[in-house]
Amino acid sequence: MRFFPFTGTVWSQNILSLIYYEGHRNETEKTETIDRVPWLEYNFNKMNYGQRPSPRLFSSHLPYYLAPRGLKNKRAKVIYVARNPKDVLVSYFHFSKHAFIFEKVQDFNILMERFLAGKVLASSWFDHIRGWYTHRSDYNILFLTYEEMKKDLRSVVLKICNFLGKQLTEKELDIVVEKSIFSNMKSDPRSNYEDKACILEKGRDNFLRKGTVGDWKNIMTVAQSEKFDKAFNEKMKDLPLKFIWDL
Numbered sequence: 001m002r003f004f005p006f007t008g009t010v011w012s013q014n015i016l017s018l019i020y021y022e023g024h025r026n027e028t029e030k031t032e033t034i035d036r037v038p039w040l041e042y043n044f045n046k047m048n049y050g051q052r053p054s055p056r057l058f059s060s061h062l063p064y065y066l067a068p069r070g071l072k073n074k075r076a077k078v079i080y081v082a083r084n085p086k087d088v089l090v091s092y093f094h095f096s097k098h099a100f101i102f103e104k105v106q107d108f109n110i111l112m113e114r115f116l117a118g119k120v121l122a123s124s125w126f127d128h129i130r131g132w133y134t135h136r137s138d139y140n141i142l143f144l145t146y147e148e149m150k151k152d153l154r155s156v157v158l159k160i161c162n163f164l165g166k167q168l169t170e171k172e173l174d175i176v177v178e179k180s181i182f183s184n185m186k187s188d189p190r191s192n193y194e195d196k197a198c199i200l201e202k203g204r205d206n207f208l209r210k211g212t213v214g215d216w217k218n219i220m221t222v223a224q225s226e227k228f229d230k231a232f233n234e235k236m237k238d239l240p241l242k243f244i245w246d247l
């Protein structure tokens with residue numbers, strides 16, 4: 001699974017792990033999401049990736065040009081989740097205020113300038129999505145958006161199951177959807193990365209904050225929003241991708 005940060009990575013990790021473990025069967029409910037769908041580039045828990053049983057599920061923020069060659073030529077399945085970049089930026093802003101691993105930027109305007117210039121974690125949002133989208137024919141890839149997940153999670157879970165060739169019963173599907181709803185994930189320590197509290201300072205005890213579409217309206221001024229739109233329209237004009245900015 002590929003994502004730019006703050007796009008719904010933890011959410012999608014949870015969904016995928018639930019699909020493969022069919023709503024947490026066979027004691028897998030005792031395993032943290034991060035161990036079922038670990039990071040390609042971080043290996044938080046020092047796992048031996050070579051010994052992972054098939055199917056091997058991984059998450060990643062990597063741009064397409066750093067992705068393992070083994071993913072190419074459709075030898076693996078890739079799910080790319082995108083989110084409207086104004087909400088990505090706002091999520092980044094709030095998260096960075098409580099994370100040890102980020103430089104704290106109190107001024108939203110400064111972070112927005114850095115975001116538009118690609119000087120943030122995982123570099124440029126625009127290059128990230130462009131790279132994966134324009135090289136999509138090299139991969140067996142399913143493009144999804146955070147917004148469609150918010151609109152109709154059940155349909156997205158079904159879409160993922162079809163892409164992966166996983167058949168769940170109606171009941172299993174219900175469990176996956178139920179356990180992936182924002183409020184349920186937020187109260188589940190294994191789904192919300194609570195064990196990774198070492199990354200976050202007190203006052204922000206997990207990765208799930210608000211989980212909505214259009215939160216950018218609560219923080220961006222009209223001038224900031226217009227400046228963002230201008231940059232977005234210039235950088236994305238040749239890509240046929242449409243985003244939902246509010247729900």
Ligand code: A3P
Nearest residue numbers: 006007008009010011091181182208209210211
């Ligand atoms: P907000 O900060 O806007 O709330 P990532 O995991 O890629 O860092 O993305 C984090 C964002 O995904 C946060 O957005 C978080 O709240 C949101 N998120 C995580 N789980 C979610 C869920 N089940 N439903 C909706 N949003 C979710």
